Amino acid sequence: MSALNKKNSSNRSQTEPAFVRWLLIAIAMSFLTLFLALPLAAVFGQAFEKGLTVYLDAIREPDTLSSIKLTLITAAVTVPLNLFFGVTAAWAIAKFSFPGKNLLITLIDLPFSVSPVISGFIYVLIFGLQGWLGPWLQEHDIKIVFAVPGIILATLFVTFPFVARELIPLMEAQGKEEEEAALVLGATGLQTFFLVTLPNVKWGIIYGVILCNARAMGEFGAVSVVSGHIRGMTNTVPLHVEILYNEYNYSAAFAVASLLAFLALITLAVKSVAEWKVRQQFENN
Numbered sequence: 001m002s003a004l005n006k007k008n009s010s011n012r013s014q015t016e017p018a019f020v021r022w023l024l025i026a027i028a029m030s031f032l033t034l035f036l037a038l039p040l041a042a043v044f045g046q047a048f049e050k051g052l053t054v055y056l057d058a059i060r061e062p063d064t065l066s067s068i069k070l071t072l073i074t075a076a077v078t079v080p081l082n083l084f085f086g087v088t089a090a091w092a093i094a095k096f097s098f099p100g101k102n103l104l105i106t107l108i109d110l111p112f113s114v115s116p117v118i119s120g121f122i123y124v125l126i127f128g129l130q131g132w133l134g135p136w137l138q139e140h141d142i143k144i145v146f147a148v149p150g151i152i153l154a155t156l157f158v159t160f161p162f163v164a165r166e167l168i169p170l171m172e173a174q175g176k177e178e179e180e181a182a183l184v185l186g187a188t189g190l191q192t193f194f195l196v197t198l199p200n201v202k203w204g205i206i207y208g209v210i211l212c213n214a215r216a217m218g219e220f221g222a223v224s225v226v227s228g229h230i231r232g233m234t235n236t237v238p239l240h241v242e243i244l245y246n247e248y249n250y251s252a253a254f255a256v257a258s259l260l261a262f263l264a265l266i267t268l269a270v271k272s273v274a275e276w277k278v279r280q281q282f283e284n285n
Contacts (some may be wrong), residue, residue, distance in 0.1 A: 059256070074223075078212070090167035097188055109161060123226050146227065154225070155219050
């Protein structure tokens with residue numbers, strides 16, 4: 001935005017009546033309080049309602065620790081894979097022209113338009129006992145659905161757009177001039193990528209990874225379909241919270257849920273910093 005546009009925008013904001021500005025602020029703060037602050041306060045309040053001892057006992061319970069471990073394993077596998085795919089896809093889309101480019105962009109957006117539950121059912125239809133590959137997998141004693149590989153595949157599907165979607169507009173806004181200059185000066189393709197391209201988009205990568213990790217740890221719909229809800233084996237943290245709540249074990253359910261709420265707060269804080277850095281890069285370009 002040019003200095004003139006910024007000045008005009010500032011002048012327009014100053015012409016708005018004071019009561020309009022305060023009304024808009026009051027509406028925004030009311031929504032934040034109702035849909036963000038109050039739910040978070042309720043989660044942490046219920047989690048610690050019976051004291052710290054009960055809270056810690058719920059966290060240390062074997063099934064809870066198993067769900068935490070599985071959630072961390074799922075995120076540890078899916079996030080690096082999504083990072084590799086996201087950087088590769090964004091680099092190809094932003095820097096090159098090739099047949100099928102628009103199709104690739106459409107496929108990247110596909111998980112945003114497909115219900116997570118439907119994506120889970122797709123994996124059941126492919127890898128389940130009655131699925132396309134089910135008999136072959138059973139014959140070779142390979143378990144995908146109702147096992148850890150199915151959970152990872154389902155999570156991978158619902159999270160793979162996040163990194164790519166953050167990097168594509170950033171790389172497109174930066175253009176190709178710096179890369180072309182590096183190549184003219186004798187740099188190889190890999191040197192150009194690691195020394196020019198990556199440093200320019202590092203905050204976009206961090207932003208995408210944060211969102212991807214948060215979704216991977218908090219995914220419920222797709223994982224619920226393919227997990228089988230085997231307690232202590234295929235339950236992630238969100239699924240374990242559901243089981244505890246359905247068993248009327250509210251203190252333990254909210255205690256475990258508070259872990260996800262705490263993750264959300266950390267994600268929000270780091271996301272704000274990364275978003276600010278990305279916005280600065282856009283303005284500088």
